[in-house]
Amino acid sequence: MKHSRLIIVLLVLVLLPVFNDCKDAGAVSPEEKQAFSFAFLTDIHLNFGNNNCFDGFNKAISSAKEKGVDFIITGGDNCDIDGLGSDTNTAHELYGKFASVVNSSDIPIYPAIGNHDRFYGVSNSDPLYNEGLFEKYMKTKSYYSFDHKGWHFIILNTANSYVDDIQKSWLRNDLSKISMGTPLIVVVHVPFLSLYYPALEGRYTAQDTFKGFKQIWDMFKNHNIKLILQGHMHLYEEMKVLDTQFITGGAVCANWWSGPFHGTQEGYLKVDVDEAGSVSWSYIDYGWSVN
Numbered sequence: 001m002k003h004s005r006l007i008i009v010l011l012v013l014v015l016l017p018v019f020n021d022c023k024d025a026g027a028v029s030p031e032e033k034q035a036f037s038f039a040f041l042t043d044i045h046l047n048f049g050n051n052n053c054f055d056g057f058n059k060a061i062s063s064a065k066e067k068g069v070d071f072i073i074t075g076g077d078n079c080d081i082d083g084l085g086s087d088t089n090t091a092h093e094l095y096g097k098f099a100s101v102v103n104s105s106d107i108p109i110y111p112a113i114g115n116h117d118r119f120y121g122v123s124n125s126d127p128l129y130n131e132g133l134f135e136k137y138m139k140t141k142s143y144y145s146f147d148h149k150g151w152h153f154i155i156l157n158t159a160n161s162y163v164d165d166i167q168k169s170w171l172r173n174d175l176s177k178i179s180m181g182t183p184l185i186v187v188v189h190v191p192f193l194s195l196y197y198p199a200l201e202g203r204y205t206a207q208d209t210f211k212g213f214k215q216i217w218d219m220f221k222n223h224n225i226k227l228i229l230q231g232h233m234h235l236y237e238e239m240k241v242l243d244t245q246f247i248t249g250g251a252v253c254a255n256w257w258s259g260p261f262h263g264t265q266e267g268y269l270k271v272d273v274d275e276a277g278s279v280s281w282s283y284i285d286y287g288w289s290v291n
Helices: 002-021 053-066 088-103 132-138 165-176 196-201 213-218
Strands: 036-041 071-074 144-148 151-155 183-187 224-230 236-241 244-249 267-273 279-285
Touching (some): 053 088, 088 132, 165 213, 224 267, 244 267
Antiparallel strands (some): 144 151, 236 244
């Protein structure tokens, strides 16, 4: 028995360093915490008749690259195709041109979907219906996640003003794969929270948020959520509620490529992350003006 106990003790001593070296797949070690920055370009609203909007989009990308960002996230409403009716050719041409800009930009671009990115010019059984055209040209689901330098980014689809059960299930599964301490940034188009209508019209409406936003927000309760980035409103907003920072990122197109929108210039958000895990941001006017 003495020999057996000695063998067990030796095995524990040999294996202990191995166990100590193990970590959760999503855990962030000190060496993984690196400073970086990225750009959030939302509400671009590309079309074929609006004041050289593709020139404006390219100028915004160039500005972000000059700022030294690691990557770009779009916040939805990339292309105006929801109102095209059955004009499938224009929808394909417009999204093909957007995809060409994204693919040739020499910087990673992670797109989110907005309400104007949905296509209804086909039957609802067609793979291109609703978010199908976005997914075809962006070569990704309309909701997904990725990791960068120890941070976890989650792109949600709120374009339909709700998050369906399939997406909720995906989100639960995605969160289960990361450690509680992993810093998170979440991106949506239709906001969790906004003061657009109260500020501009003195009233609250259902359009300020997507339906059931509190249930989705609560899914992040036990996680290290640092920032929620939002689009849709074309106004620049900052709100901090219950230790969650919400920022509505203005619009690359401002007032649909016709100038500032209630004081918010054509612009994008530059987000900076430091080694300690702190986040700061600034709204960048990239210098586009109406011809």
